[in-house]
Amino acid sequence: MTVARTIIIFTITVSLVTFVAFFGRLPAFRNTPIGFLNRLFLIHIPSAFRKLDLALTNGRITNGGARLGNYLMHDKHPLVVIFFLGLVTACATLFLPTVWHLIRPHHKLLAFVLLPQPYIFLYLSAKSNSQTYITTLNHAEQMRHYPYDRVLYYPGTPCRTCKFLKPARSKHCSICKTCVSRMDHHCIWVNNCLGRGNYKWFLALLLSTGILIAYGAYLAYYSLSPLVHRHYLKYEGWYRYSPKQGVNTKSWFGYFDKKTHYFLIYTTIYLDMGGVRGSGVGLLALLTWPLPLGLLAYHVYLIWAGMTTNESAKWADWRDDMADGVVFLGHRQEDTMQEYRSAAPAREHTHASSHSSSSTSPFPTPPETSPEDEEPPTTWPLESRHILIRTRNGQPPKTLPSRIQSVAREHSFERVWNLAAVENVYDLGFWDNIVEVLSN
Ligand SMILES: [Zn+2]
Ligand SMILES: [Zn+2]
Known part of the structure; x- marks a missing residue:
């Protein structure tokens, strides 16, 4: 239970931090807690750390960090693209062989069609365009x-x-x-500016990535749930995972606590049945699919406006x-x-x-x-x-x-x-x- 809980908390934290880091700067979040957290992480904490470092080591630690941060955020480099493609490739390589024998042929075909799309649209967004x-x-x-x-x-x-x-x-x-031309923004995920000529490919990238991740989460649930349902009644120690007694589910916190507890129980059983390769990747997909689709929804709003x-x-x-x-x-x-x-x-x-x-x-x-x-x-x-x-x-x-x-x-x-x-x-x-x- 402890290892599973650690994996879950780690995955949720990474999802939240990623959301705040990449979406907190949007004008829509300017006066919200998300915008505040973004400024706290990216401006206030680094500047406080810089002051402390200046006082203690004459700025030796932060100079190197600032150079690295400057390179990562303000230089043209493919590191984030490599990270993104590496993550998609690693998740697919771990996940698909684990569940391949558990899924039906039409799901195999769909996985085959969906998987290459983020690679293709990322390539089209990143390559220089005569219009952009x-x-x-x-x-x-x-x-x-x-x-x-x-x-x-x-x-x-x-x-x-x-x-x-x-x-x-x-x-x-x-x-x-x-x-x-028609500058939208410089996107470090595709290592290019998005504007006239390639903005549509960026939208396609968000849509295809969101669908792929959501579909991955569904596949993990769909392929592993028969195993879980077959085994969980006699699952050794299931009783240890049963909800806490005496929780007042009428109060908001009690209700939330009980739901969270159920979520932890199910996730733990799925992790035990499917392992990190199947359920770990599935959990990551479950928590991250709203990121590309949420960003796509924001861009649909921009297009509407x-x-x-x-x-x-x-x-x-x-x-x-x-x-x-x-x-x-x-x-x-x-x-x-x-x-x-x-x-x-x-x-x-x-x-x-x-x-x-x-x-x-x-x-x-x-x-x-x-x-x-x-x-x-x-x-x-x-x-x-x-x-x-x-x-x-x-x-x-x-x-x-x-x-x-x-x-x-x-x-x-x-x-x-x-x-x-x-x-x-x-x-x-x-x-x-x-x-x-x-x-x-
Ligand atoms: Zn210019
Ligand atoms: Zn640019």
Whole structure:
């Protein structure tokens, strides 16, 4: 019982710590105990340890640790990919031979189909993609995917490393050392940035991994339960595992205690019957399948909301600043919008000619850029009518930066208190958002 209990507690702890470490940084958990635990583990405890180490050894211990941590978190390396693939491979190698003779042919076939999928989708997410990375060769095309909403993205913003203007929804990744199109986030599990071109493979990776793990947990239960049911009545010492007497199951704690006790009993019997190879892997699968599927659910929410992980953090910043009363919403002058420009034949001709002249030369870098180069027409069906700015003193803006002055007037700005007042032009509606994500 003691060994089984140790395995169970260890597995649960690893699952919880993994959850807090990888999901605690999401903006959705910012003001929750999960976000607090994430900051405690990754910021407060290391900084307290660093102070202690500085006082005791002049920082000798933490310098080495910081270099290792920096390498693991901020450098491009395949260690986490190797760990992930190693874990899947090791679990499959231990588990399948143990239960193979206990499962029916259609389950064997299903296992054969499901097992390779995480490997394939991880490969597709990790390999460089001509759409994901922005280069001087595809930059002009990348500028035409999304309009600048003047809320999260402004035209004319250069990337100092890549030496070109950042397309809307892009972000420079310091690990991949390139600007990434429709940047979602840099994922250490696939050792690559996820954006336009490979985000759909990442979703497929989460789905296939979640299904594989959940199916593994089911197979462990399905294949071992006949053994357990055949043996548990005469199982030596079963009586020792029976629930504690005198537990008040009406109280919340008593109920929880009894359920936990039953869970421990069953897990212990399964571990005894199936061993670590069968039940140990099954238990790990039972406790970890919600991780990829939970992350997938979060990304489905992001798709529903028409935003990326990167943008969800930006929206969360705006929401906090709005609550502080320092954010002002302005209305864009209609003649500065693509929709109205393209409706005016004379202006359209002007823009067309300036566009053709720009395409004959390499894409210019600031400050020589013309407004047309900074904001070329896009194929996106929506265009922002809003401009959002924050002021330091919380007062309405008196003078606007020239970049904003050219598209809006001071008097059009009014204070906004919540995000409901702002339109998200990258949100086309749930189904169109899904189509957009899956087709790019
Ligand atoms: Zn860049
Ligand atoms: Zn990256």
